Amino acid sequence: MDGIKRKLKDSIQFRLSLWLSLAILAVALLAGVFAFISAFDEAHEFQDDMLRQVAALFDQQHMPVAQQGNAAKAEIGDEESRVIVQYLPSAQDDSAGKSGESALALPATLREGFQTLQIGHEHYRVLVRTLASQQRIAVAQETAVRDELARHSAVHTLMPFLILIPLLLLLVAHLVRTMFKPIARLSAEIDGRNEQELHPLAPEPLPAEIRPFIVAINRLLDRVAQAMDAQRRFVADAAHELRSPLTALSLQAERLADAEMPDTARQRLVTLRQGIERGRLLLDQLLALARAQSSPAAAGGTISVSQVYRRVLEDLMPLADAKQIDLGVEGETDLQVRATEVDLVTIIRNLVDNAIRYTPPGGRINLSMRGGADGVTLQVDDSGPGIPHEEHARVFDPFYRVLGNDAVGSGLGLSIVQTIASRIGAQVRLGPADAQTQAGLRVTLFLPGAAQRQLK
Secondary structure (H helix, E strand, O other): HHHHHHHHHHOHHHHHHHHHHHHHHHHHHHHHHHHHHHHHHHHHHHHHHHHHHHHHHHHOOOOOOOOOOOOEEEEOEEEEEEEEEEEEEOOOOOOOOOOOOOOOOOOOOOOOOEEEEEOOOOEEEEEEEEEOOOOOEEEEHHHHHHHHHHHHHHHHHHHHHHHHHHHHHHHHHHHHHHHHHHHHHHHHHHOOOOOOOOOOOOOOOOOOOHHHHHHHHHHHHHHHHHHHHHHHHHHHHHHHHHHHHHHHHHHHHHHHHHHHHOOOHHHHHHHHHHHHHHHHHHHHHHHHHHHHHOOOOOOOOEEEHHHHHHHHHHHHHHHHOOOOEEEEEOOEEEEEOOOHHHHHHHHHHHHHHHHHHHHHOOOOOEEEEEEEOOOOEEEEEEEEOOOOOOOOOHHHHHOOOOOOOOOOOOOOOOHHHHHHHHHHHHHHEEEEOOOOOOOOOOEEEEOOOOOOOEEO
């Protein structure tokens, strides 16, 4: 009951279907009652006409009627539906009020026309008529039989209602559901958008009553898009403005390193240069994130995954060698994927850069690929500390870093990966590199679309 009340309160479609169904049932009930009563009365009228016709038949054809004390039975259908015809005694007849075994005990004082009488334990509908011979006859029929026939006829008139009302209720439910389908499709479209898809909604297929809401939503989307553009421009402009001072500081630190200074000062200079390098890396990633958020989804052609891996390895191999990390690609087969080279290189470079920073010296990082009928899967496995399962969703937030890691980073790498992946329709999943020991980290990038294989 609580579920029905909640639906009645929250769902316009449910309320509309319910009230339309109740209205149809109420109208059908009134129409059914009226049709039943009308059919019942018409059946009685038909039966009265039948009694009139029987009386006219006896009068016009001069058919003999049983004498007093006996009754003529006109069989109509069966014994229960019989019509009884008999003479009425005159007022001076000594046999008035008497009857034989089969005759009805009818008084001689009955008036002309129709009347309903109780004779014994039964009720009869009686027509009294005076023949051309001035004799009076009574044509009678049991009211129980008449009522049964009338009810049977009236029930038959209700059969179309009993068949059509359920069909009408189903039709109403289907029409209401069909009318609300455009709203459901619009809801699914909005729910399927990512944070970058802020283009306006099309109001054309929707009812006129819903279009003002669509206009208001489009205005809101436009304001949100303007605010996000302003935010991205601010981040990009700030990063550009800060690059020059950091570059100047880096050059000054390099010149200072060539000068003679005490060991304590040189140690502090190393710390200063590391801070400058972290700042420079942060600005580069901020610019990359701003470009990833503002760039529209490009169609692009097909590119070689091996070519992307090779370019990333050329850029990041010095960092891996500095930590004595075994960095390489597994497999001998190359795959072609539908994406832009800039997007895919940015994703793989950030994943490999993160793996190098968090993998301890002497570890390993493996890049692999596999294709299927539904898409291409790219994997980056490392032997680092991994990421706890409960933090898998959080690490994609900008500037979020897992506690307990001393590696240099800004917390923007996976955020950039997730932003580009959402824009190109790819999926990013995290998991352990070794399922048995739950050690290391495996980042899986799934790009939908049939894989095109070729040898390296």
